[in-house]
Amino acid sequence: MQQIARAVALAFNNLPRPHRVMLGSLTVVTLAVAVWRPYVYHQESSSPIVRSIELGKDDIRSLLPEASEPIDTATPQEEEAIPQDELDDKVASDQGLHEYVVSTGDTLSSILNQYGIDMGEISRLAQVDRELRGLKIGQQLSWTLTADGNLQSLTWEVSRRETRTYERSGNGFKMSRETQKGDWVNNVMKGTVGGSFVSSARSAGLTSSEINAIIKSMQWQIDFRKLKKGDEFAVLMSREMFDGKREQSQLVGVRLRSGGKDYYSIRAEDGKFYDRNGSGLAKGFLRFPTTRQFRVSSNFNPRRVNPVTGRIAPHRGVDFAMPQGTPVMAVGDGEVVVAKRSGAAGYYVALRHGRSYTTRYMHLKKLLVKSGQKVKRGDRIALSGNTGRSTGPHLHYEVWINNQAVNPLTAKLPRTEGLVGKDRSTFMAQVKEVTPQLRFD
Structure with missing residues (x-):
């Protein structure tokens, strides 16, 4: 055997270098095939079914366990609707x-x-x-x-x-x-609350869109649902008249007397409303509903598409990955309009801030508030959890403005502010002109 091995080695060494390389490579491949002999499963069917799905980078991320909302099902909004x-x-x-x-x-x-x-x-x-x-x-x-x-x-x-x-x-x-080439005319409309503010305002000659403008301008001062019979209001509306018809209108100022106290809302040149002293009426919001910022596990995406079905399954909020039991805070002053367990949302809280803003907090472990309760910015309203349609501990947080979901991370949220300098001087001059027109008699 040793003589045979020496003869083979001698013959191999006498070969030209290219031949030695080729023969060596062939030997390695042969040994590899001999050692690796995988078991081959022979399918009985002669026509196997193959389905190929190509996923993009963003789609792959949405399939990870940390993505809390399964992309094959749209969020059931009817279960989480705000009253x-x-x-x-x-x-x-x-x-x-x-x-x-x-x-x-x-x-x-x-x-x-x-x-x-x-x-x-x-x-x-x-x-x-x-x-x-x-x-x-x-x-x-x-x-x-x-x-x-x-x-x-x-x-x-x-x-x-x-x-x-x-x-x-x-x-x-x-x-x-x-x-437009019409003439803008100021009109003062007055009334007394009877059955409700809306019906009383309509009786005073205000349109539905004008009533909505009034409610939005005073939403941080007054809960219009709780106005009492006998409360008074005076509204200064600028209307454009063209060929005897009203084309459009703009709210200039409002005065509302409720419980013997007067509330004012007057429009400034920046399109916002302030009180008679030029102080902002909006209540400030926190950016995040927790004491510290947690990792975002799923971003806001109103057009998220299921890569398999092609259907839109929007993600209307942001998911923060956090340990169960993390305190969840109200981001602004408001009223609890929902506090219950609600199917896919699990334990769920919704807060209404004024009339234009709503925030939602889902997949909670424990509720700390009840429906109808008033809360202040920073108050604890719940503990985070993993309830409902959830694949891991996290908080699903939504911000809605005028019934439209917005990105909580980039949305321009209300903040308490006031006019200063030249802007305030201009506004105060306007107040002196508008206020006398908002008389009740």
């Missing part, structure tokens, strides 16, 4: 309409992106009218969305006399411009 009342009623034409008053530091992208509108959509909109890049404080935007959350149309009130509308057209938008 409605008469003050939530809107004119039929206003259904699905979202409104925003431009404030300091706002841009078109910062406004629309917090509502989940894609940056590509915003870019295509700005290409139609570059002046949209220069929004001014106090101007108003309103828009509607398609069923899949894309922008359908947007209206920009450039001034009292000019309005621009941008309608979806194919993959882009088409702009139309309307210039």
